[in-house]
Amino acid sequence: MALIDIKNLTYTYPGASKPSVYDVTIKIEKGEFVLITGPSGCGKTTLCRCFNGLIPHFYQGEIKGEVTVAGINTFERHTYEMAKHVGLVFQNPENQLFALSVEKDVAFGLENNAVDREEMRKKVDWALNQTGIYEIRERSPHEISGGQQQRVAIASVLAMEPEIIVLDEPTSFLDPLSAQKIFDVIYRLNKEQGITVILVEHRLDLTAKYTDHLILMDQGTIRLEGDPREILNKEETRLIGVGIPKATLLYQLLKKEGFQLGGKIPLSSDELAEQLLEALEHR
Amino acid sequence: MIEAEDIHYSYPNKVEALKGVSITIKDGEFVAIMGQNGAGKSTFIKHFNGLLKPTQGRVKVDGVDTTKTSVASLARNVGFVFQNPDHQLFSETVEEEISFALKNFCFDKKIIEDRVTWALELLSINQYRKTSPFLLSGGERKRVALASVLAWDPQTLILDEPTIGQDHEQKEKLRQFIMQMKAQKKTIVIVTHDVEFVAECNPRVILMKDGKIIADGIGTAILTDPVMLELSSIVLPQIAEVFTKLGALGLPKNIIDIYEAKALLLKVRERLNK
Amino acid sequence: MSVFDGLKFRKVTSPVHNLDPRMKFIYVIVIFVSAILFSSIIPLMVLFVMQLPFVFVAKVQKQWVRSLRGAAFLALFIFIINIVTSYFGNNFTLLASNIEAAIALTLRFVVLIESFSVFFLTTSPDHLGLALEQSRVPYEFAFAFTTAVRFVPVLAEEAQTIMDAQKARGLELEKGNLLKRIRNYIPVLIPLIVSAIRRSLELAEAMESRAWGASKKRTNLFSLKLHKGDYALLALSIGVLVGAIYISFFVSIPTITSLF
Numbered sequence: 001m002a003l004i005d006i007k008n009l010t011y012t013y014p015g016a017s018k019p020s021v022y023d024v025t026i027k028i029e030k031g032e033f034v035l036i037t038g039p040s041g042c043g044k045t046t047l048c049r050c051f052n053g054l055i056p057h058f059y060q061g062e063i064k065g066e067v068t069v070a071g072i073n074t075f076e077r078h079t080y081e082m083a084k085h086v087g088l089v090f091q092n093p094e095n096q097l098f099a100l101s102v103e104k105d106v107a108f109g110l111e112n113n114a115v116d117r118e119e120m121r122k123k124v125d126w127a128l129n130q131t132g133i134y135e136i137r138e139r140s141p142h143e144i145s146g147g148q149q150q151r152v153a154i155a156s157v158l159a160m161e162p163e164i165i166v167l168d169e170p171t172s173f174l175d176p177l178s179a180q181k182i183f184d185v186i187y188r189l190n191k192e193q194g195i196t197v198i199l200v201e202h203r204l205d206l207t208a209k210y211t212d213h214l215i216l217m218d219q220g221t222i223r224l225e226g227d228p229r230e231i232l233n234k235e236e237t238r239l240i241g242v243g244i245p246k247a248t249l250l251y252q253l254l255k256k257e258g259f260q261l262g263g264k265i266p267l268s269s270d271e272l273a274e275q276l277l278e279a280l281e282h283r
Numbered sequence: 284m285i286e287a288e289d290i291h292y293s294y295p296n297k298v299e300a301l302k303g304v305s306i307t308i309k310d311g312e313f314v315a316i317m318g319q320n321g322a323g324k325s326t327f328i329k330h331f332n333g334l335l336k337p338t339q340g341r342v343k344v345d346g347v348d349t350t351k352t353s354v355a356s357l358a359r360n361v362g363f364v365f366q367n368p369d370h371q372l373f374s375e376t377v378e379e380e381i382s383f384a385l386k387n388f389c390f391d392k393k394i395i396e397d398r399v400t401w402a403l404e405l406l407s408i409n410q411y412r413k414t415s416p417f418l419l420s421g422g423e424r425k426r427v428a429l430a431s432v433l434a435w436d437p438q439t440l441i442l443d444e445p446t447i448g449q450d451h452e453q454k455e456k457l458r459q460f461i462m463q464m465k466a467q468k469k470t471i472v473i474v475t476h477d478v479e480f481v482a483e484c485n486p487r488v489i490l491m492k493d494g495k496i497i498a499d500g501i502g503t504a505i506l507t508d509p510v511m512l513e514l515s516s517i518v519l520p521q522i523a524e525v526f527t528k529l530g531a532l533g534l535p536k537n538i539i540d541i542y543e544a545k546a547l548l549l550k551v552r553e554r555l556n557k
Numbered sequence: 558m559s560v561f562d563g564l565k566f567r568k569v570t571s572p573v574h575n576l577d578p579r580m581k582f583i584y585v586i587v588i589f590v591s592a593i594l595f596s597s598i599i600p601l602m603v604l605f606v607m608q609l610p611f612v613f614v615a616k617v618q619k620q621w622v623r624s625l626r627g628a629a630f631l632a633l634f635i636f637i638i639n640i641v642t643s644y645f646g647n648n649f650t651l652l653a654s655n656i657e658a659a660i661a662l663t664l665r666f667v668v669l670i671e672s673f674s675v676f677f678l679t680t681s682p683d684h685l686g687l688a689l690e691q692s693r694v695p696y697e698f699a700f701a702f703t704t705a706v707r708f709v710p711v712l713a714e715e716a717q718t719i720m721d722a723q724k725a726r727g728l729e730l731e732k733g734n735l736l737k738r739i740r741n742y743i744p745v746l747i748p749l750i751v752s753a754i755r756r757s758l759e760l761a762e763a764m765e766s767r768a769w770g771a772s773k774k775r776t777n778l779f780s781l782k783l784h785k786g787d788y789a790l791l792a793l794s795i796g797v798l799v800g801a802i803y804i805s806f807f808v809s810i811p812t813i814t815s816l817f
Contacts, residue, residue, distance in 0.1 A: 040421065041420055092759060095756050112771045142710055243450070246541055250522065281531065358727050362725075363722075365722040371723060383744070
């Protein structure tokens with residue numbers, strides 16, 4: 001059975017006239033790096049809230065379908081039970097840190113789960129090291145940069161050792177270099193620790209290269225799903241209004257002009273440069 | 284015209300955010316200020332409408348020293364749109380929100396009505412005229428905030444992080460809007476991290492670091508300089524990145540525009556085919 | 558902003574900062590009770606001087622003087638009221654003993670302010686939060702306290718940004734009569750409130766996602782342990798309390814005026 005199995009999910013927020021997510025079916029396997037994208041208001045954030053049961057428990061509203069995460073039906077369990085399996089990282093780093101020091105924030109989830117002190121110390125230190133913030137563990141969240149704050153947020157869900165980490169536009173407030181560092185941290189967690197990652201992002205130029213499973217949403221439904229190279233090369237994707245990486249776009253433009261390039265659609269500048277060098281040098 | 288002469292600024296807690304910055308922005312110019320958080324960008328642009336006054340040095344807006352006048356009178360010519368629309372929206376309807384500044388500037392009732400309609404149409408939010416701004420989506424709220432500043436038609440427009448949280452299409456609309464303003468000879472200053480957005484607009488780019496300007500020039504020059512960009516916590520735009528990796532082909536490296544890139548590559552292919 | 562600077566959380570260490578906040582609080586209460594027991598200058602002077610070592614060891618002289626200066630106006634007010642009432646109460650005569658009593662009452666007030674300021678100046682909020690968590694105070698209160706401390710500087714900055722945003726749209730806060738000036742703040746207050754509500758929802762969501770309420774008995778990454786210094790402070794507190802009670806009931810304290 002898939003790690004995350006969503007069947008015909010339709011959800012309407014309380015007081016809303018139409019559903020934010022409509023008839024969504026997804027299967028996500030263990031160890032995948034999934035990228036979800038789509039225009040503003042397409043239902044990405046709403047979907048994130050379904051992964052750990054914030055919907056329907058915290059948000060109420062009307063829900064239909066089935067959401068099974070790590071073998072657990074999220075409709076029947078509390079969000080705090082799901083926290084051991086799914087860690088959620090939100091967009092605004094400032095509003096998800098509430099302790100007076102970095103390490104207290106990282107420990108928050110473990111404290112709630114009544115983990116005993118020695119074990120907690122070990123897990124907290126592990127999470128701090130994984131995200132590269134061990135040195136700033138005694139600082140106040142108010143004194144550190146946005147990029148560091150966001151790494152604290154990741155560490156604080158990581159400390160609970162979840163199988164899945166869901167990140168909802170984690171870098172939109174950050175400068176490109178800090179964003180890059182965040183993506184590197186996530187990528188490493190995925191590859192080295194085998195944590196399943198679900199990343200929601202607009203900025204495909206920075207993230208497309210990490211994924212092998214792209215989900216494209218529009219108006220509450222899933223429009224396209226699968227291999228990112230295939231999806232980003234489709235005309236439909238451009239029409240939905242997704243920001244296709246410039247390297248991919250340039251590849252398409254050149255192909256149209258009859259340029260002889262490899263068949264693999266590039267997702268990053270590296271991949272495109274490689275193909276161009278091959279095409280132009282071997283003549 | 285904005286002229287800053289060697290300005291320094293220290294916050295009351297003694298943190299020196301600007302350490303001697305000089306710049307001249309002429310009417311009709313389009314400038315993007317980039318740099319890491321804490322580099323002093325926000326502090327700098329708050330000097331352009333007098334929200335902050337330099338502790339040392341001088342800022343002149345259209346020849347007027349900002350220390351000799353009020354924010355309200357400077358604001359008449361310098362519109363400032365803050366990053367987060369929620370930091371300014373407070374009215375019951377979008378219409379009232381947009382007329383707020385016009386009332387503060389004591390416009391005539393008839394003119395206020397015209398201006399509100401004009402601004403609503405300019406940003407295509409006319410259908411929300413009587414709606415509460417709090418009920419709108421993030422992107423729409425951003426447009427209301429922008430409209431509320433455009434309404435009094437200032438000569439200079441300062442936009443702080445206009446692309447944050449915006450999707451591709453919203454950014455494209457914003458870019459078109461900026462180009463439209465530019466065609467009308469408005470002065471536009473944006474502060475942003477969004478390197479792809481800047482690459483598409485290709486304005487004059489200013490990089491800041493630790494309270495100083497470290498680079499100032501045309502987009503194609505600055506955005507293709509990996510050393511300077513790294514100092515400012517910015518990565519190369521993707522097209523420029525491709526070209527730095529094509530070094531072996533002897534191509535120019537200062538390319539940021541995708542169509543220019545295409546034309547260049549096709550030319551190379553032709554040359555090789557011959 | 559300077560008002561909020563004082564509330565900003567800073568990590569400082571000194572022998573006084575390292576003392577257990579619970580013990581420090583007991584000491585403050587003892588000083589408080591003792592100050593109430595006496596109404597003559599000499600013992601109050603003693604209580605005042607007794608706290609100076611804490612101030613110097615903790616190296617918080619500057620902030621301490623500032624907090625006393627803040628209380629100076631109220632102290633002066635207490636002094637004048639006392640003088641005036643005794644002047645009118647004694648058929649328009651003022652005795653030296655009246656002046657002494659007024660000074661004593663003022664001094665009592667200063668001692669109370671002093672003891673609390675020493676406590677807050679030498680106790681970091683996270684330490685205090687920890688003390689609250691480990692006392693019988695329900696965790697929700699301790700959490701509310703630390704979160705409040707965490708977000709005070711954030712909200713102060715936000716208020717500044719909102720004011721800037723509205724000023725940039727031509728709002729002049731200092732314009733008009735009193736009523737108009739109060740009305741001027743509406744465009745600042747509404748966004749501030751709306752954003753605080755939005756922020757609290759996001760916080761709640763983040764807390765839920767991090768297993769808030771998973772078990773009745775929470776654990777804690779840190780625990781406060783009593784060290785030698787804490788026991789010494791406790792002993793000192795008990796000593797002061799017993800001494801103060803004994804002296805106030807069984808020893809007649811000379812007034813300054815009676816000495817001459």
